[in-house]
Amino acid sequence: MRLNHLDFHVPDIAGTADFFIRHFGLKLKDMRSNNGLAILEDDAGLEIVLSHAIAKFGTADQVEIGRQTYHIGFILPKRADVDTVHAGLVAAGAVLSGPPAAMRGGWLFYCTAPGNILVEVGWRPG
Template sequence: MKINHLDLQVADVQATVLHFERLFGLTLESSRNSPAVAIMSDGEGFTLVLQRRNEGETYPERFHFGFLVEDPDRVRAFQALAKSEGFDVSDVIENGRGTLSYLRMPDGLLVEVSNQRRRTHVTEAPTSSST
């Protein structure tokens, strides 16, 4: 099973489209003129749908979604770009999970960009049987 799309409710559809194009490299697949809905693609099979949210609707405080990048330097480059453009972005965090940074979009949506540390699987050595 593979995730197909994510549908997010945002305050300003077209402003959010511009942020996702510039910061995350997504491509707009629908009309640039619609104030109500936008369909975006990552070019690898994932679709992001942005819809205008109803007044007063908000996400739970810790709700977020994330993008994976190839290496820690991409996380650092993303964080620097977002910071230079005046976004509310966390410092780069390095922990047991990897390297990550969180961006708070202008309407409150939280987005994570991370490079996950490779996990190693421990396997037990085969036991020898005596003959």
């Protein structure tokens, strides 16, 4: 069994999609209606769906509730890649936890993507 997709409720689908495309190399697979739903895909086939909050799932996103209730993580093949992604996010004015640091046996940092999504970016020795 493999994980197929994750669906994140965000207020600005296009802005959040652009952030993940520019900084994390995801590809836009589908954009439905005008800012209605985006499907992004990584190079392994995992899809990240960006949609608006809907009533049957609680009607609120992390921006509305003002908290980060989960995080997602990207693992990179080289420690230097973490520094490169961090530098790109700094240049773009992203919200960052600080510079990359040694944590839990790896090299990582956190940033906040549009939609108040906490993102971990790291490398771990093989």
